[in-house]
Amino acid sequence: MYKSCDWFSGITRQVNALFANKEPWQVASITAVSLMTTIWIWEQINHDETISSRTKKKFFKLIRMVPAIQRKIDDEIAKVSDSMEKTVRERTAHLEYFTTLPLLGLSNDELLEHIDKYLSLGEYKWKEGRVSGAVYNFNDELCELVSNVYKKTAYTNPLHADIFPGINKMEAEVVRMCAVMFNGDDETVGTMTTGGTESLIMACKAYRDYGREINGIHRPNIVMPRTAHVGFDKAAQYFNIHVNYVDIDPVTTKVNIKRMSKAINKNTVMLIGSAPNFPYGTMDDIQAIAALGLKHNIPVHVDACLGGFLIPFMKRAGYPLPPFDFRVKGVTSISADPHKYGFTPKGCSIVLYSHKKYRHHQYTMTTDWPGGVYGSPTVNGSRAGGSIAACWATMLHFGIDGYVEATKRVIDTTRYIERYLRQIKGIYIFGTPATSVIAIGSRDFDILRLSDALCSIGWNLNTLQFPSGIHICVTMMHTMDGMADQFIKDVTAAVAELMKNPEKPIEGKMALYGQAQTLSDRSLVAEITRCFIDSMYFTPAAIKNTK
Incomplete structure (x- = not known):
């Protein structure tokens, strides 16, 4: 003393x-x-963000304050914007644009004629299975079913529970069926959303508010693999949540658990694992992530949006997986998309929680509004009752046997394609696909050249970055007779041609994508992306329609 x-x-x-x-x-x-x-x-x-990262952003921001540099950047961005707009103009040049309301309404026949013309604009034959993901099933019987259901329920709205109680009952039943699919118990709850991104946003909102109210966390962060879906990043931007990204194992492409453990701190409100992830189709070690959640008393979300209507049925289909759902102690929420391998129309997704204490923090409540007390379970107030009803009907239409059969067909086809792709000299497969996604890379040539070559003969695949890659998401469309063999044949021929001159640089639109990966200032990539989104809303404002 x-x-x-x-x-x-x-x-x-x-x-x-x-x-x-x-x-x-x-x-x-x-x-x-x-x-x-x-x-x-x-x-x-x-600070949640590293000093090096902040310094890098500040450096590029200061550099762009130099007038000559900013003018050069503006000129280049303008060229990119004009190029993207030109593509849209050329694609739609033969069609009339409606930029004002017609004086007289169009007849039903006229409207349907225009719809057929608009739907013919696409360059890819998705009904023939030449695209990756996007459309997961399509047949006349299913189309007729959901069309009839939607016709009956198109103007219903679950916001008005007293007017449309039947729609609310359908939603509750969809949530309960999904809870059982993922081995939840009587306390498992959830909501429907309009898509996987909204489900992820809702989970982030719930855990941000839960962390703030229960644990007093006011500078929240989430810890997730770099391969986790970008919807989490969108949620972080909306809700001012910092993201602690965790690198993956370069061989397995699964999240590095040791690094995930080190990324956790006192402000972490949520841990994330993918089952499977979008880029490579591999599944993170959910049991290990859940163990971290239990150790640190942090909620764990399993993102099964992509494979959510495959993985519950894979054991019955002959493809068992490691535990990934509510059977794993520590898993507190799961997201899954019926509008993918559940084959319901867009947009339908589910977010489930192990207990209502989490779901309660997903809700928004306004108690002092002159219009009355207002409570909402998800982002939207009014929601499309037709989408809920179509989802409900589709799930009951398929049943367990139907989904098991579909899962077997999709996984059989995926394994078949994977096996033959692994035999092609010049390319390799990222990790070991867990469900329906096969990601392809190359150490011999720029893999984006393969994407370009396949695109030229009608295939539309997804492009990946850091490192460059492409992937195909196998759907029911690819299980049609001859489609898998045609894809293998086309890849084999394209790779053989590329290997004749492997050093040749990429050209055309894929060159822009490849160059974007090399830009250290990612804000420039963001500006290019804004240009692309802007081009989607292009209309020739000078044209006036007075029909």
Whole structure:
């Protein structure tokens, strides 16, 4: 005790000596500056984003303040924007644009004629299975079913539960059926949403608010693999949540659990695993992630949006998987999309929680509005009752046997394609696909050249970055007779041609995509992306329609 007092006395003597010849205003100023500097350093050290990342962003921001550099960037962006708009103009040049309401309404026959013309604009024959994902099933019987159901329910709205209680019953039944699919218990709850992205947004909102109310976390972050769906990043932008990205194992393409453990801190409100992930179709070690959640008392979300209507049926189809659902202690929520392998129309998704205490934080409540007390379970207020009814009808139409049969066909086809692709010299497969996605890379040539070559003969695949790759998401469309063999044949021929001159650089639109990966200033990539989105809304404003 005496030693402690001596130590403290020594410190105070040194401080007093330091300020002995200072004026009172100097003492106050030095104290204030020292305190603010200490706080600033503490905030920099404890900032969620790394110092190097912030420094890099600040550097590029300062560089762009140089007028000559900014003018050059603006000129290049303008060229890209004009190019994208030109593509849309050329694609639709033969069609009339409606830019004002017609004086007289169009007849049903006229409207249907226009719809047929608009639907013919696409370059890819998706009904023949030449696209990756996008459309997961299509046949006349299913189309007639959902059309009839939607026709009956098109103007219903679950927001008005007293007017459309039957729609609310359908939604509740869809949620319960999905809870059983994922081995939930009587306490498992959930909601329907309009798509996988909204489901992810809702989970992030729920856990942000749960962390704030229960654990007093006001600077929340989520910890997730770099391969986790971009919908989580969108949620983070909306809700001011920081994302701690975790690198994946370069061989397995699964999240590195040790690095995930190190990324967790006192402000972490949510851990994420994919079953499977979108880029490579591999499944993270959900049991290990759930164990981290239990250890740190953090909720764990399993994103099964892509494979959610495959993985519950894979064991019955002869393809068992490691545990991934509510059977795993520590898993507190799951998202799944019926509008993918559940074969319901867009947009339908489900977000499930192990307990209503989590779902309650997903809700938004307004109690003092002059219009009355308002509560909403998801982002939307009014929702399309027709989508809920079509989802409900489709799930009951297929049943367990129907989904098991579909799962077997999809996974059989995926394994078949994967087996033959692995035999093609010049390409390789990322990791081991868990469900229906096969990602392809190359160490011999720019893999985007393969994407371009396949595109030229009618195939539309998904492009990947960091590293470059492409993938095919196998759907029921690819299980049609001869489609898998045609894809293998076309890839084989394209790779053989590319291997004749593997060093040749990529050209055309894929060159732009490849160059985008090399840009250190990612804000430039964001600007290019804005141009692309802008082009989707192109209309020739000068044209006026007065029919």
